[in-house]
Amino acid sequence: MIETLSNRAREPHRLLASLLDILMPQDCLVCGEAAGESGLCAACLAELPRRPRSACPVCALPGLGGGPCGQCLRELPAYDATLALFDYAFPIDVLIHALKYRHQLSVAAFLAAELCALGESAALGADLILPMPLHVRRLAERGFNQAVELARPLARSTGLPMELARVRKLRDTPPQASLARDERLRSPRGVFCCDRALDGLHVLVVDDVMTTGATLNELARCLKRQGAVRVTNLVVARTPAPA
Numbered sequence: 001m002i003e004t005l006s007n008r009a010r011e012p013h014r015l016l017a018s019l020l021d022i023l024m025p026q027d028c029l030v031c032g033e034a035a036g037e038s039g040l041c042a043a044c045l046a047e048l049p050r051r052p053r054s055a056c057p058v059c060a061l062p063g064l065g066g067g068p069c070g071q072c073l074r075e076l077p078a079y080d081a082t083l084a085l086f087d088y089a090f091p092i093d094v095l096i097h098a099l100k101y102r103h104q105l106s107v108a109a110f111l112a113a114e115l116c117a118l119g120e121s122a123a124l125g126a127d128l129i130l131p132m133p134l135h136v137r138r139l140a141e142r143g144f145n146q147a148v149e150l151a152r153p154l155a156r157s158t159g160l161p162m163e164l165a166r167v168r169k170l171r172d173t174p175p176q177a178s179l180a181r182d183e184r185l186r187s188p189r190g191v192f193c194c195d196r197a198l199d200g201l202h203v204l205v206v207d208d209v210m211t212t213g214a215t216l217n218e219l220a221r222c223l224k225r226q227g228a229v230r231v232t233n234l235v236v237a238r239t240p241a242p243a
């Protein structure tokens with residue numbers, strides 16, 4: 001314990017944050033009221049913008065009575081299925097921002113637990129968990145990859161291996177939300193590189209936000225070139241259908 005603490009004391013802010021998490025009763029991550037172990041109070045939990053069950057099984061946009069949506073019927077993406085927990089709307093957008101730019105570990109724990117609840121069934125039949133890779137420059141800036149923070153508890157609870165090294169993002173693409181839709185759909189071509197054989201494998205890709213799906217589609221294309229037979233996306237939030 002002492003050794004662990006002295007190692008962790010090199011990161012005094014993180015040490016303080018994790019000690020506070022243990023010692024203090026937790027406040028709701030959204031409204032600040034007293035919260036249970038989950039990190040959100042009952043009222044905020046009940047109001048989270050969960051995705052409808054009737055979503056398209058392929059892309060998670062609103063579907064036709066549980067079947068694939070019109071867009072997926074016209075042109076199937078490279079991935080086979082998408083599970084999304086929430087709409088990218090308040091307070092999920094705020095929580096994801098806190099995770100990404102302020103590295104709030106309590107937010108990571110909350111979202112990862114929610115993802116585990118959904119992902120454990122999705123993980124059935126998967127062989128490998130792949131967090132969406134971050135370009136090295138972005139990783140250096142941020143110091144961590146939020147998709148890894150989300151995927152690690154799922155890997156632990158399912159016992160599935162997590163691939164961290166052999167799928168790389170070659171270009172630092174601008175955040176999808178800052179681009180016009182046409183640019184977004186074009187931008188990620190050839191952006192991933194994988195030097196691992198994936199013959200016959202079902203890969204579960206974990207990401208925080210799915211916007212147009214173009215980046216996930218390009219990643220799935222890359223994985224399938226390496227022999228993957230099935231790619232399932234598991235994302236915390238999905239933006240509503242583009243107008």
Ligand SMILES: [Zn+2]
Nearest residue numbers: 028031041044
């Ligand atoms: Zn609350």
Ligand SMILES: [Zn+2]
Nearest residue numbers: 056059069072
């Ligand atoms: Zn669809």
